[in-house]
Amino acid sequence: MAKGRARAIALYGEPVLHAPCAPVTGFDRDLARLVADMVASMKAADGVGLAANQIGVPLRVFVYDCPDAEGTRRAGHVVNPVLSPFSRREATTRDTEGCLSVPGPHTELRRAALATVTGVDLEGRPVTVTGSGYLARCLQHECDHLDGTVYVDLLSARRRRKILTEAGLGERPGRD
Numbered sequence: 001m002a003k004g005r006a007r008a009i010a011l012y013g014e015p016v017l018h019a020p021c022a023p024v025t026g027f028d029r030d031l032a033r034l035v036a037d038m039v040a041s042m043k044a045a046d047g048v049g050l051a052a053n054q055i056g057v058p059l060r061v062f063v064y065d066c067p068d069a070e071g072t073r074r075a076g077h078v079v080n081p082v083l084s085p086f087s088r089r090e091a092t093t094r095d096t097e098g099c100l101s102v103p104g105p106h107t108e109l110r111r112a113a114l115a116t117v118t119g120v121d122l123e124g125r126p127v128t129v130t131g132s133g134y135l136a137r138c139l140q141h142e143c144d145h146l147d148g149t150v151y152v153d154l155l156s157a158r159r160r161r162k163i164l165t166e167a168g169l170g171e172r173p174g175r176d
Contacts, residue, residue, distance in 0.1 A: 004036030006044035007055040009100045012150055012169045014056075017101055021051075021058045021146045024079045027124045031061070035077050035122060038063045047100045049138040051145035054101055062142035069113075069133025078127060081119040083143040086112045097137060099151050105166040107159060109151060115139040 010017050024031060034057060042050040048066035052059045065075035091113040098106035115136040117129045131139050141151055152160045 002032065002036050004033065004038065004040035006040045007037055009041065009045055009050075009103075010054050010056055012099075012102045012152065012164060012167070014101075016053045016056050016058055017145070017148070017150055019058065019148045021053050021060045021148070024059050024061055027079075027120075027122060031079070032122050034059070035061065035063060038077070039065075042100075045100045048134070049142045050100065051142045053145060053148075060146045062146065064129075064135070064138050064142065066134050066138050068131050068135040074129075074131065074135050076127075076129065077121065078117055078119040078129060079121065079124075081117045081139075081143055081146065083140060084116040084118070086114070090114065093133075093137075095134075095137060097141065097151050099141070101145075101150055102152055102163060102167045102169065104168075105163045107152075107155065107163055109154060111137050111140050117143060 034052060038050050038052060038055060041055050042063055049062060049064040051062040061079045062081060063077045067073050092110050093113045094108050094110045096106040097109045113136060114132050117139045119127055121127050129139060152163050
């Protein structure tokens with residue numbers, strides 16, 4: 001993959017973060033460039049995952065580079081990801097979570113302890129990523145982004161306001 005260039009990270013409140021992203025239909029050099037830029041942007045911001053809309057591109061693709069529950073570093077990308085639904089009876093974990101689009105503060109959030117995402121790679125070949133621990137959290141977080149949800153949207157209005165104030169960002173209109 002070509003070396004990408006770091007792009008600016010969209011901040012909470014920017015419209016591109018609050019609307020569902022479109023499926024990728026072109027598997028070409030532009031997509032490869034986008035993924036390379038996403039990796040460069042994620043690394044420049046010291047992130048562990050990044051959705052395309054976080055750099056202003058409303059397409060269903062994300063990149064990740066983080067450890068699973070066993071401490072094994074996992075890195076890659078998923079185009080047109082679909083997060084497998086999980087049963088309410090499945091194990092969940094409560095851990096701290098943050099976001100490059102809400103820079104600074106972190107807060108506890110409950111997520112499934114195991115997550116599976118299916119999609120395709122840059123050439124359109126099927127991929128499946130199953131992760132536990134931090135990777136499971138990352139997969140869920142990035143899929144939420146592609147659906148137009150930032151992690152603070154999952155918090156109570158009071159907690160969301162506190163986090164956004166701490167980050168120096170305003171409340172998104174109409175989200176109480």
